[in-house]
Amino acid sequence: MSTEDQKKMLLDPGFELTLRPMRYPSFYDRYRDAIKNTWTVEEVDLHSDVADLAKLSEGERHMIGRLVAFFATGDSIVANNVVLSLYKHINSPEARLYLSRQLFEEAVHVQFYLTLLDTYLPDPEDRNAAFAAVENIPSIAQKAQFCFKYMNAVDHIDSLQTKEDRRAFLLNLICFAACVEGLFFYGAFAYVYWFRSRGLLHGLATGTNWVFRDESMHMDFA
Ligand SMILES: [Fe+2]
Numbered sequence: 549m550s551t552e553d554q555k556k557m558l559l560d561p562g563f564e565l566t567l568r569p570m571r572y573p574s575f576y577d578r579y580r581d582a583i584k585n586t587w588t589v590e591e592v593d594l595h596s597d598v599a600d601l602a603k604l605s606e607g608e609r610h611m612i613g614r615l616v617a618f619f620a621t622g623d624s625i626v627a628n629n630v631v632l633s634l635y636k637h638i639n640s641p642e643a644r645l646y647l648s649r650q651l652f653e654e655a656v657h658v659q660f661y662l663t664l665l666d667t668y669l670p671d672p673e674d675r676n677a678a679f680a681a682v683e684n685i686p687s688i689a690q691k692a693q694f695c696f697k698y699m700n701a702v703d704h705i706d707s708l709q710t711k712e713d714r715r716a717f718l719l720n721l722i723c724f725a726a727c728v729e730g731l732f733f734y735g736a737f738a739y740v741y742w743f744r745s746r747g748l749l750h751g752l753a754t755g756t757n758w759v760f761r762d763e764s765m766h767m768d769f770a
Pocket residue numbers: 623626653654657759763
């Protein structure tokens with residue numbers, strides 16, 4: 549058997565390190581494409597949002613607070629899952645390059661929502677309450693529990709040795725890509741675009757456009 553034949557496949561246990569010859573060039577291409585999408589939180593101008601918030605009803609402001617708090621926590625959970633549940637089982641240096649890039653993007657998303665909350669909620673008590681939403685608000689707590697269920701299901705797996713291990717890994721991957729980065733986030737983006745359609749909260753909409761572009765690639769990669 550040649551050295552090439554002995555190379556491990558994507559979900560075989562181990563950490564292949566060799567990039568040439570490249571086994572999964574499409575993952576490397578996705579990494580390079582993702583780099584082209586680089587943005588920073590400082591590029592988002594939130595000035596007009598503060599003025600817009602004053603025009604919203606109490607109920608609309610409440611909704612915005614919940615949305616942003618959900619995103620801030622949701623992106624942290626997704627980042628944890630990339631590191632704790634996915635990275636160690638992906639036996640391809642090209643794919644791990646992409647996951648490293650995704651991790652950076654999730655950090656930028658967390659920073660964006662942190663900056664939004666700090667801007668939208670100047671009162672420290674309001675801020676703390678928004679960030680505690682994952683514990684105190686039942687609808688957000690249930691979303692977090694849904695994520696933890698699938699993280700816990702792979703927590704004990706050091707390497708994917710059995711069919712059951714692979715099944716649990718794939719369930720986690722699909723759950724996060726389709727349900728969390730997909731349904732949960734996209735459902736929330738829809739509210740942001742509803743405000744934008746009324747000419748409101750352009751800063752939030754600008755950042756959301758860039759987060760949306762990143763999340764679409766995360767789902768595509770998964
Ligand atoms: Fe994200």
